[in-house]
Amino acid sequence: MSKLNRVCAVAVAVWSLLATAIPSPGAEVNVGGVTGQAARGKQLYRRYCVGCHGAKGDGQGENGVYMEPRPRDFTTGTFKCRSTPTGTLPLDTDVFATIGRGLFASSMPSWKALTAQERADLLAFIKDFSPRWAVEKPQPALEIPPEPADSTESVKRGGKVYERMECWKCHGKDGSGNGPSSTTLTDNKDRPIVPYDFSKGTRFKCGRTNEDLYKIFMTGLDGTPMPSFKDNLPPDEAWDLVHYLRTLQAGVKK
Ligand code: HEC
């Protein structure tokens, strides 16, 4: 056996030891008042999710290739909708909420028709696709101070923040997603991606309330060019920005 082969053999042996020692990351989750179990989630996943997300959880299901954006690749442990800092794992509650809500402007449906128990089982199972859950802990959620009054002054200040933070470069001056950078953007899989169009509605992938909106630009959508602004925006300016963004949706049906 060459030295390299010996090293590899030892590495494999150590890995399999570790693999049996480490419990499966999603074996059990406690969320939404229920305990989700990966074993049960596996059956549900095969029934409802596999056609898009694929048997290996890599987003390569047989229908997935026809979708833009593509179904999430769960093996990377990267999620758009998080209350946690950019680059870190989401909380169980984040992903649980996303499964129930679905992702606006994508093929990901809402799974509200399933019970909370079933959604928790699914969450436990999809965590097993990425080793990140076994080695990393989700960071504490972003703190969101109470919303101050929405006023003409707040909207005006928010407009200046939109300008200064250069949201317009992607989202456009009028928020319709036609900024100068909008045609050049790609996601972490090198697929073209378009900025959100504020004239399309009042829903977002990651929620629909003012608090959801605050969280979206403060934590960013991981795996996309949509950055996190937490390090650049104090909370009062972030709330002004929320109030301004809502004016870009004026006249839109709620
Ligand atoms: C018809 C296709 C389709 C089916 C079926 C489907 N998904 Fe998805 N899913 C998607 C697409 C497409 C995305 C990516 C959307 C995006 O990036 O905007 C996605 C993304 C996700 C995400 C990532 C959320 C985030 O914050 O990034 C989760 C979690 C998820 N799906 C869970 C599920 C579960 C659980 C099931 C089965 C109950 C399921 N999906 C079934 C198409 C599907």
Ligand code: HEC
């Ligand atoms: C470099 C380009 C870029 C910049 C700069 C940018 N965004 Fe985005 N933004 C995007 C892209 C791309 C998406 C769509 C992501 C997706 O569909 O997954 C997006 C999505 C969004 C969404 C919708 C998220 C959802 O859950 O559906 C909001 C809200 C948003 N951006 C607000 C802002 C604000 C506010 C700023 C400035 C503080 C900003 N963006 C700056 C590229 C950008």
